[in-house]
Amino acid sequence: MTSADPIAQSPQILACTISRDVENFDLLIEDMENVLGEAWGDLSLQEASEFLSQPEASAMEFVAIAMDESDEDQIPQIEAIIHTARDAGIKVILITENVSANQLHQLLRSGAEEFLPYPLPEGELASAVERLRAPAPAPEPQEAPARTKKIAPSRVNTDGxxxxxxxxxxxxxxxxxxxxxxxxxxxxxxxxxxxxxxxxxxxxxxxxxxxxxxxxxxxxxxxxxxxxxxxxxxxxxxxxxxxxxxxxxxxxxxxxxxxxxxxxxxxxxxxxxxxxxxxxxxxxxxxxxxxxxxxxxxxxxxxxxxxxxxxxxxxxxxxxxxxxxxxxxxxxxxxxxxxxxxxxxxxxxxxxxxxxxxxxxxxxxxxxxxxxxxxxxxxxxxxxxxxxxxxxxxxxxxxxxxxxxxxxxxxxxxx
Ligand SMILES: Nc1ncnc2c1ncn2[C@@H]1O[C@H](COP(=O)(O)OP(=O)(O)O)[C@@H](O)[C@H]1O
Ligand SMILES: [Mg+2]
CATH class of the missing domain: 3.40.50.300 (P-loop containing nucleotide triphosphate hydrolases)
Incomplete structure (x- = not known):
């Protein structure tokens, strides 16, 4: 390539927050800085899907989607964002505050890798990112479906x-x-x-x-x-x-x-x-x-x-x-x-x-x-x-x- 790659000039963006307004999730901003320094950006719910479907987006490691109860009518849009991210091979961390169990259930099915409560517990974003970065475990050998595996007692009993x-x-x-x-x-x-x-x-x-x-x-x-x-x-x-x-x-x-x-x-x-x-x-x-x-x-x-x-x-x-x-x-x-x-x-x-x-x-x-x-x-x-x-x-x-x-x-x- 002869012309300078515009992406290469800015610091590599490894992740993005996606929310209605990231200022509503200031603990997330803090945690993103701790984990990634400046290598992250912020997208609104409207911008997200379009951005994530661009080829350069697939260099990103993950997106952190943050939502609260006022985003409940945006669930279909959020689901679409999760799908676009996953199609691009980008992992998804879902961060929620006061979202009803039903809605969460629906989102849980949409395929986010990690889900965290907001306010974020100390160090929780960092550990979630660590888990995302861990190499995928080797596929388990297919066994016959056994619903009930053995449970070992943790010590030998004398009494009951x-x-x-x-x-x-x-x-x-x-x-x-x-x-x-x-x-x-x-x-x-x-x-x-x-x-x-x-x-x-x-x-x-x-x-x-x-x-x-x-x-x-x-x-x-x-x-x-x-x-x-x-x-x-x-x-x-x-x-x-x-x-x-x-x-x-x-x-x-x-x-x-x-x-x-x-x-x-x-x-x-x-x-x-x-x-x-x-x-x-x-x-x-x-x-x-x-x-x-x-x-x-x-x-x-x-x-x-x-x-x-x-x-x-x-x-x-x-x-x-x-x-x-x-x-x-x-x-x-x-x-x-x-x-x-x-x-x-x-x-x-x-x-x-x-x-x-x-x-x-x-x-x-x-x-x-x-x-x-x-x-x-x-x-x-x-x-x-x-x-x-x-x-x-x-x-x-x-x-x-x-x-x-x-x-x-x-x-x-x-x-
Ligand atoms: N596997 C199951 N299938 C159908 N109903 C269930 C099942 N497990 C629990 N329930 C029902 O769910 C309700 C709550 O169960 P319960 O044992 O009282 O929960 P907990 O003690 O954890 O609060 C009860 O009405 C129970 O009959
Ligand atoms: Mg009970």
């Missing part, structure tokens, strides 16, 4: 096995999982049968009692208000039985503050339950409490329910940050994707893959949508096995229970 379930957002199916997992375990065939306790640790709006149609008893309040005085007998006396097989510590009749129990109280409660039962299934509140780490540390398996949507994704990121900042074992958490797309749904599968990658987690187990019968089972106060035994969700939970049980048998024989 503690299985905790927490939803990464409200309504992600934590209680449904806890109740049905506990029921499946209680029905495991064995020489002696398995003794299972189910503890509802949501002392405010716990719904285990509702899902199993059990009364909320004052005895629970009494137990929780003086854990120091608790012995095996007092603990067992405050449990109610579901069909003589499952022992349940329901939530107390009145709402208690989430910090009603101290760390020591919760540790004592779990230890006592472990002495008395083979399995202790703990239904955790979806909020983080001062004793969440006690349960996390004592659990053999800590299940986190997520869904393919923004709230789960963002809360998982937040949880990851908190746990890692406090040196708590984030890696112990096994993620379960609830209401997972079907295996034949290829776009669904790639969305799952992207979600896992962008959160830096592996999604070990997927649970299908069980439809109306799941809600009906809750309303009738029955586990799925009793009211809808053939339901696909029930089948997967039964499989998971069987695996956990089998692993537990092998590890306790080996111990």
């Amino acid at each position: 096995v503690v299985l905790a379930v927490q939803g990464m957002a409200g309504g992600t199916g934590a209680t449904t999982m806890a109740v049905n997992l506990a029921w499946e375990l209680a029905n495991m065939k064995g020489d002696t049968g398995t003794r299972v306790a189910l503890l509802d640790m949501n002392h405010q709006f716990g719904s285990v009692g509702t899902y199993l149609d059990l009364p909320r008893r004052d005895a629970v309040h009494e137990l929780l208000s003086d854990i120091e005085a608790m012995d095996d007998e007092a603990f067992c006396a405050s449990l109610v039985q579901f069909e003589d097989k499952l022992n349940v510590l329901t939530a107390p009749p009145d709402i208690l503050p989430m910090d009603y129990l101290s760390q020591g109280d919760v540790a004592a409660l779990i230890e006592t339950a472990r002495h008395n039962f083979d399995y202790v299934v703990v239904d955790m509140p979806s909020v983080i409490t001062q004793w969440t780490d006690v349960v996390l540390n004592s659990a053999h398996v800590y299940l986190a329910m997520i869904e393919l949507e923004m709230r789960s994704a963002q809360n998982t990121l937040r949880l990851k940050r908190v746990l890692q900042a406090e040196d708590l074992p984030f890696d112990k958490i096994r993620f379960i994707l609830n209401r997972a797309p079907k295996f034949t749904d290829l776009t669904g599968r790639s969305r799952i893959k992207r979600l896992a990658e962008s959160l830096g987690i592996s999604i070990d187990v997927q649970m299908p949508d069980g439809g109306k019968p799941v809600l009906q089972a809750c309303d009738h106060g029955q586990p799925l096995a009793e009211s809808a035994a053939k339901n696909p969700l029930r089948k997967e939970i039964a499989k998971l229970a069987a695996q956990l049980h089998e692993l537990n048998q092998t590890t306790s024989e080996a111990a």
